[in-house]
Amino acid sequence: MWALVVVTALGWTAGVLPSSAQSLSTPVGHVEVSAGVGLLGGATFGEQAASERAGGTGDPYRLFNTETELASSGAFEVRVGVPVTSRFTLEGRASRGRPELRTSISGDAEGAPSLTAVERVDQYLIDGGVVVRLNEWRIWGLVPFAAAGAGYLRELHEGQTLVEDGHLYYVGGGVTHWFFARSRGVVRAAGLRADVRMNLLSGGVFFNDTLRRQGTVFGSVAVVF
Amino acid sequence: MTVARARALAVLACFAVGLPGTAEAYLHLGIDAGGRTVSIRWTAPRPRWFASDRGVLSVSATEFQAEVAQAFASWEAVPTASIGFQFTGFTGALPLEDDGLSVLGFREEPDLDRVLGATSFLVDVLTSEIIESDVFFNSVFPWSVSPTGEAGRFDLRSVAMHEIGHFLGLGHSAIGETERLAEGRRRVLATGAVMFPISLGRGVVADRTLQPDDIAGASDLYPDGDFRTRTGAIAGRARLGSAGVLGAHAVAFNPRTGSLIAGFAVGSDGAFRIGGLTPGPHVIRVEPLDDADLESFFSSLDVNVDFQVTFHPRLIVAPAGGAGPDFDVAVRAK
Numbered sequence: 001m002w003a004l005v006v007v008t009a010l011g012w013t014a015g016v017l018p019s020s021a022q023s024l025s026t027p028v029g030h031v032e033v034s035a036g037v038g039l040l041g042g043a044t045f046g047e048q049a050a051s052e053r054a055g056g057t058g059d060p061y062r063l064f065n066t067e068t069e070l071a072s073s074g075a076f077e078v079r080v081g082v083p084v085t086s087r088f089t090l091e092g093r094a095s096r097g098r099p100e101l102r103t104s105i106s107g108d109a110e111g112a113p114s115l116t117a118v119e120r121v122d123q124y125l126i127d128g129g130v131v132v133r134l135n136e137w138r139i140w141g142l143v144p145f146a147a148a149g150a151g152y153l154r155e156l157h158e159g160q161t162l163v164e165d166g167h168l169y170y171v172g173g174g175v176t177h178w179f180f181a182r183s184r185g186v187v188r189a190a191g192l193r194a195d196v197r198m199n200l201l202s203g204g205v206f207f208n209d210t211l212r213r214q215g216t217v218f219g220s221v222a223v224v225f
Numbered sequence: 226m227t228v229a230r231a232r233a234l235a236v237l238a239c240f241a242v243g244l245p246g247t248a249e250a251y252l253h254l255g256i257d258a259g260g261r262t263v264s265i266r267w268t269a270p271r272p273r274w275f276a277s278d279r280g281v282l283s284v285s286a287t288e289f290q291a292e293v294a295q296a297f298a299s300w301e302a303v304p305t306a307s308i309g310f311q312f313t314g315f316t317g318a319l320p321l322e323d324d325g326l327s328v329l330g331f332r333e334e335p336d337l338d339r340v341l342g343a344t345s346f347l348v349d350v351l352t353s354e355i356i357e358s359d360v361f362f363n364s365v366f367p368w369s370v371s372p373t374g375e376a377g378r379f380d381l382r383s384v385a386m387h388e389i390g391h392f393l394g395l396g397h398s399a400i401g402e403t404e405r406l407a408e409g410r411r412r413v414l415a416t417g418a419v420m421f422p423i424s425l426g427r428g429v430v431a432d433r434t435l436q437p438d439d440i441a442g443a444s445d446l447y448p449d450g451d452f453r454t455r456t457g458a459i460a461g462r463a464r465l466g467s468a469g470v471l472g473a474h475a476v477a478f479n480p481r482t483g484s485l486i487a488g489f490a491v492g493s494d495g496a497f498r499i500g501g502l503t504p505g506p507h508v509i510r511v512e513p514l515d516d517a518d519l520e521s522f523f524s525s526l527d528v529n530v531d532f533q534v535t536f537h538p539r540l541i542v543a544p545a546g547g548a549g550p551d552f553d554v555a556v557r558a559k
Binding site: 050058111205 | 403430478485506542547550
């Protein structure tokens, strides 16, 4: 629902914002598009023992132990933003990563060698939020910003045989460095952007209903039209 | 009506069992129907059962009936299975008699000195419908109905849970660990299913609670509602070199829920299928069938137990309402 609201808001604002409303620190224009690559942080899912009931007592008997994590992985992203004011931009984003779900198996009661069983997970994040341009803190040509929002998580197990949905909230920030900025032409500005985010994910392949944290780092090329 | 009697010895007993054509997570009792093994099951709505009016020194007939009724209730409470039986009354008839009554009760069988209980069936061999089933509890053993167990005595309800699993048509589960003792005896280290063929021992009441493998087995035989669409399956093959491993025991462990549900490689190609799984990734562990007498599971198969316990290096995903792609588990000889 949140993503739908953001998309609607983007459609309403695109093309109606006067370029004169933009600060000089932020290239003027109607739509900022960026694409890049980055790193998705991993998450630990915790331990789970394969337990039976012990003879003579019925107490738990550990057949083997497991510890599961979602490994960090590379990812790519695409963003579309529309300035609402010189300070605030509404932004939508989609990213895809392919982390490994890893379950380390150890301590087998019958001596089976320890190993790590893995599967590849396709992770899709679609989110939207607000970017706050901190133009007054510009330094060495870098314009800092802060961002926050929410979105939808979709994770597919290996072979795409099972889909697990969830949602996310995020806070983050970064800097943008513009190579050029102009008030005329189709391309109004181009530059590089670096983002650091903390995602709070729920659902997906995670093993319980609590939020899991995921740090992300992305670098992208940004173009303003 | 064409009927045949088949005796299923349950605990500490050699048990000859057939396999259904589509073996799922567990063994179901079966009969040979024209060269094909078919699972036996109750088809009548709420079949009736009787309790023997003979108690033993430590357990009255009334206490016996109450414990068995509780065991029936536990199976009937499985949310993904449609199981229902009704207690009709006490009877002077003994279990294991062909009298048209399904009777559960004590019976003295001193020759069966390693058998706590046993279940027998009268089956229509044309329809594989169970017509009658009797369960006896061997009164040569000391019994208890104490909720917390009683040292030196076997918990009646725990054994009743196991026997009623047979009464439903379930065979034995192999989720359990044992060590060999002298004279062919075994000591149980642990079990992960009420339907494991050997008791947890005197004074233990842990088998009053059904385990995921028991629940999956009952649900597969008597599925309720959307059991088959809400659960998933995995299908694989155990192989030693290029040859299939007949009788390999494959266990699916869900690292999210902690459940253990197992299946058997019942063909010479080593193929196994495990159903009734919570959708999601599973650890697959393949082991030789060496924790109980082979006769507890198979009657005529040339089972290979000469290989090492092996984990599959991939997590295998059980999708909802179906099975994922087949996979091979390569095991090594001991």
